[in-house]
Amino acid sequence: MIEVEHLTKRYGPTTAVRDLSFTVRPGRVTGFLGPNGAGKTTTLRMLLGLVEPTAGTATVSGHSFRHRPRGLRHAGALLDAHDVHDGRSARAHLHALARSNRITKQRVDEVLDEVGLTDAAARRRVGTFSLGMKQRLGIAGALLGDPPVLMFDEPLNGLDPEGALWVRGLFRRLAHEGRTVFVSSHLMSEMESTADELIVIGRGELIAAESLAEFAARGTAPTVTVRSPDAAALAVVLAAEGAAVTPYERNGLKVDGLSAVRVGELAHEHRFPLWELSTRAASLETAFMELTADSVEYAAGESR
Known part of the structure; x- marks a missing residue:
């Protein structure tokens, strides 16, 4: 379990997390979302003991991660796939991590294969x-200690569609x-394909913590699209029922x-033939854009 309580991080006059x-x-699988500058990466770095909080606590399985000996057995993380010595081989990199955490060489081979x-x-x-290969190596490093807690920052960067499908399956497993x-x-x-729960932040503050x-469902209500050869007349009937009706392409209406x-009932009652009747379901992206609109940060610095 990960627990964050009243966590704050300031860099001089700038508050990254509040x-x-x-x-x-x-x-x-819990997704961690927020616009650029929201404070996501800073939060992850505090959870992993890489950044000291100004106030509050961030714990992994009830303990501060920086006080955990052989930390890879408690939590694995991928923060930056480029944060590896370019002169080392992938196996040498994992062997170094394994030695520092008293993990066997056999486990290195297992995660490379995985x-x-x-x-x-x-x-x-x-x-x-x-x-994409660096991302896979970073994921291997996160899995190395077979930990109960795993954290990934933008794990799909550079992966092809097959790789992305594999990662989704890995997270679910x-x-x-x-x-x-x-x-x-x-x-x-x-996130729509992978996550069960979401934590959404903006400008370092919590916006939502709930199921996907x-x-x-917080976003704009679903819109009905209807097409009929009598679209203009149908629009009058729908408007009389209290709907907001907008013409859409040829013979189409958004309702x-x-x-x-x-x-459909009104069209049937008034004998309007229908060519199409569909509903655009509530969209995660629409909800995200609407709820974080006031939290977009374009200043330099924290990028995620």
Whole structure:
């Protein structure tokens, strides 16, 4: 479990994280969202003991991570896939991590195999790796200690569609095993495909901590799209029922304020033939854009 309580981080006059509190529970994938400058990376670095909080606490399984000996057995993390010595081979890099945490060489081979880095790739210098290969190596490092808590910052950067599909499956499996999986990402589509819960912040403050469905439902209500050869006449009937009706392409209408079922009933009652009747479901991206609109930060510094 990850617990953040009244966490604050200031850099001089700039407050990157402000009185932030949330809990990330095991057995599910929790997405960590926020616009650029929201304070996500700073929060992750405080959780991992890489940055000292100005106030508040950030604990992993009830303890400050910086006080954990052999930390990779307690939490694994991928923060920056480029943060590896380019002159080392992938295997040498993982062996160094393993030695410092008293992890066996056999486990190194297991995680290399799990992330799809072949023996030939494992012998190559990391400086020759593509970004996608570096991401896989970073994930291997996070898995090395077989920890109960895992944190990933933008893990899909540089991965091809097959790699992205593999990562989604990996996260689901880790959560199914009862681990705490915390994923920071700006890709709304990936969160829709992967996350069970969301933590959303803006300008270092909490905006939402709830299920994916609950957050998506915060956005604009679903819009009904209808097409009919008698679209103009149908629009009059729908408007009389209290709907907001907007012409849409040829013979189409976008309808707000009525359900698709009610639109269909009215069309049937007035004998309007329909070519299309569909509903655009509540969108995670729409909810995110609406709820974080006042939290977008364009200043230099914290990038995520």
